[in-house]
Amino acid sequence: MGAVSRYFSAIGRTITTLGDGLAVTFSYLFRKPITIQYPDRLPRPLSQTLPERSRGILEVDLDICTGCSMCAKQCPIDCIDITVEKQEETKQRFITRFDIDIGKCMFCGLCAEACPSGAIRHSHEFEGSVTDARRLVLHFADRARPTAKPPKKGAEVKTAPRGAIVRPLLGQPDEPYRPPVKVALPAPPAKPASEQPAPAAGEGAAKESSDKKDDGGSK
Amino acid sequence: MHSIYQAIEQLSLGPWGRDILFALAVLVVAAAVFMVALTIAGVLVWVERRVAGRVQSRIGPNRVGPIGILQWLADGLKLFMKEDLIPECADRPLYRLAPYLLMVGVFGAFAAVPFGQALIAADLNVGILYILAVTSLSAVGILMSGWASNNKWSLLGGIRSAAQIVSYEVPAALGVLSVVLLAGTLQMNGTEMAPGIIRSQGGWPWQWYIFHNPFALVAFFVYFTAAVAEGNRTPFDLPEAESELVAGFNTEYSGMRFAGFFLAEFANVYLMSAVATTLFFGGWQVPGLTPAEMQSSPWLQLLGLAVFVAKAGVGCFVVVWIRWTFPRLRVDQLMGLCYRYLIPIGFACLLGNAAYLLLVPAGSLADNVVHWATAAFGLLVLALFFWRVGYHLRRSGERLDLDLLARGRRGPFEPRWQHRAWGAHRRQAAKEA
Numbered sequence: 001m002g003a004v005s006r007y008f009s010a011i012g013r014t015i016t017t018l019g020d021g022l023a024v025t026f027s028y029l030f031r032k033p034i035t036i037q038y039p040d041r042l043p044r045p046l047s048q049t050l051p052e053r054s055r056g057i058l059e060v061d062l063d064i065c066t067g068c069s070m071c072a073k074q075c076p077i078d079c080i081d082i083t084v085e086k087q088e089e090t091k092q093r094f095i096t097r098f099d100i101d102i103g104k105c106m107f108c109g110l111c112a113e114a115c116p117s118g119a120i121r122h123s124h125e126f127e128g129s130v131t132d133a134r135r136l137v138l139h140f141a142d143r144a145r146p147t148a149k150p151p152k153k154g155a156e157v158k159t160a161p162r163g164a165i166v167r168p169l170l171g172q173p174d175e176p177y178r179p180p181v182k183v184a185l186p187a188p189p190a191k192p193a194s195e196q197p198a199p200a201a202g203e204g205a206a207k208e209s210s211d212k213k214d215d216g217g218s219k
Numbered sequence: 220m221h222s223i224y225q226a227i228e229q230l231s232l233g234p235w236g237r238d239i240l241f242a243l244a245v246l247v248v249a250a251a252v253f254m255v256a257l258t259i260a261g262v263l264v265w266v267e268r269r270v271a272g273r274v275q276s277r278i279g280p281n282r283v284g285p286i287g288i289l290q291w292l293a294d295g296l297k298l299f300m301k302e303d304l305i306p307e308c309a310d311r312p313l314y315r316l317a318p319y320l321l322m323v324g325v326f327g328a329f330a331a332v333p334f335g336q337a338l339i340a341a342d343l344n345v346g347i348l349y350i351l352a353v354t355s356l357s358a359v360g361i362l363m364s365g366w367a368s369n370n371k372w373s374l375l376g377g378i379r380s381a382a383q384i385v386s387y388e389v390p391a392a393l394g395v396l397s398v399v400l401l402a403g404t405l406q407m408n409g410t411e412m413a414p415g416i417i418r419s420q421g422g423w424p425w426q427w428y429i430f431h432n433p434f435a436l437v438a439f440f441v442y443f444t445a446a447v448a449e450g451n452r453t454p455f456d457l458p459e460a461e462s463e464l465v466a467g468f469n470t471e472y473s474g475m476r477f478a479g480f481f482l483a484e485f486a487n488v489y490l491m492s493a494v495a496t497t498l499f500f501g502g503w504q505v506p507g508l509t510p511a512e513m514q515s516s517p518w519l520q521l522l523g524l525a526v527f528v529a530k531a532g533v534g535c536f537v538v539v540w541i542r543w544t545f546p547r548l549r550v551d552q553l554m555g556l557c558y559r560y561l562i563p564i565g566f567a568c569l570l571g572n573a574a575y576l577l578l579v580p581a582g583s584l585a586d587n588v589v590h591w592a593t594a595a596f597g598l599l600v601l602a603l604f605f606w607r608v609g610y611h612l613r614r615s616g617e618r619l620d621l622d623l624l625a626r627g628r629r630g631p632f633e634p635r636w637q638h639r640a641w642g643a644h645r646r647q648a649a650k651e652a
Contacts, residue, residue, distance in 0.1 A: 018545065019607070022541070022544055022604070023604055023607035023608045023611055025274045025544040026608050027608045027609075028273060028276060029270075029273045029274070030608075030619050030620060031615070031620055033276050034276040034277075035276070035278055
């Protein structure tokens, strides 16, 4: 009798367990799907909802950048390219070039750690697809920017909200490639006429050095 | 359709003219049935993906057309554009032929599917036998594709499929035989004088053959299980087991031939549901109307079509739903289910039905009481099932979401909003705190 009762109890268990399994999956038809519809049916951009420490595309606030190039030295794959030029007359240093190749960047965050002022940091932006690979090099210095003084320890540094700098640089995916504008040092404040030719020579030297850098970067 | 053929018979065009016209009419009807079957198969692909989505807490395709209903057209177009590859060492003629055999096996059976009282391409007097016979052709197609691909996965899939289809033909036929016994005919629709399987049932659930007597109820489940297994659907999808055999017998196929396999599978889902509707659920019979009343009005005919499609649609939904619920059987479990359980139970149902017909006079009080009691039992099981669904919903602590197509706007999005879905866990934590 053992075998017979086992036979029928197997049928009974099959029916009840399969039925209950069907009830579980059927109940899922009346539950809200857990997925969200990316990218066009979000109430607000996904980059605003990422955790605080998530590492998105790098951005640089040149208003507080000291031009120390620590980030470029720390970068394990050399995707940061900085040119700092000194204006002979005023002895003021200017950042004329701050390029980050986000195609190479591996989002390790070493540059942001090394930065003394917090100028270079990870934004929360991650939607950086482009149709032209050359657009992956972001040019942050659109004009010569004077370097900032390193902040005092514990002092609060005023900076733009995260992502506000890099978002316009990323643009739309299908925008055409535009070569970067040549950044020239600003004209020094008016001086006696005898010193006028100097800035022209300075500008020429700056151009030369930046051309050299360009060659190195494009290789 | 029958009336078209009769009208041609009436015409006096000479023997040759009549034959040519008749052949043309048959071709047109065949093309129409093929197109309807293809469309049904395509829409079923969409239904399958949507149901799969909801079962897995996803939304599913919803971009092509309203609520994604044209997704199958986009997929078909994509497959049509793809290259039709034939492996180097494949048996080329067999390889090319196999998908067509499979498609003929499935789409050929649609000729005898009664979509409505008048909407049947050929109301054969051996209708259900024809369907059983023609669908067996798909086993040849699958075995052929498995052999001709010259691929180990394909061959294993083909062998498994042949073993499976040959085995499960028996319980499927036994389930069908129970109904044939009750109806006393193999014809689907029949006429007023010689009613077929559908006409001898009624519109109300207690007049359906599934609730004719307890044995018929069990026979339905035997037939349905065997039909799912014959269609290579999960949990019996061993021939195309993705995790073991890549894609089984159709591993090497691409482009339109692959689409052919795919459409045949989904057309087969509809076919098995339509046959179950015909045999067990009263087909196109509308509750409260007799077939004679329905014959008079084309609108009632359309109503009958809607009733049939709705019943078959529920069947298709169940097949899809089963697929996303149950895990796959092992080969020995598959054969054990067939030979140790379904075949003995199928024979018991056949004998039980025969004994019932002998002992209980048709139309007597006892007969009616059994119909009612079986229908009430079915209702009870259904109520129990929905009580369990409610139980699982309550236990999860989630709010009921009746936007089944997931079209509505969602609430404010929070980074950790998923965690709120685990309401039960949260309540538990609050209780413990």
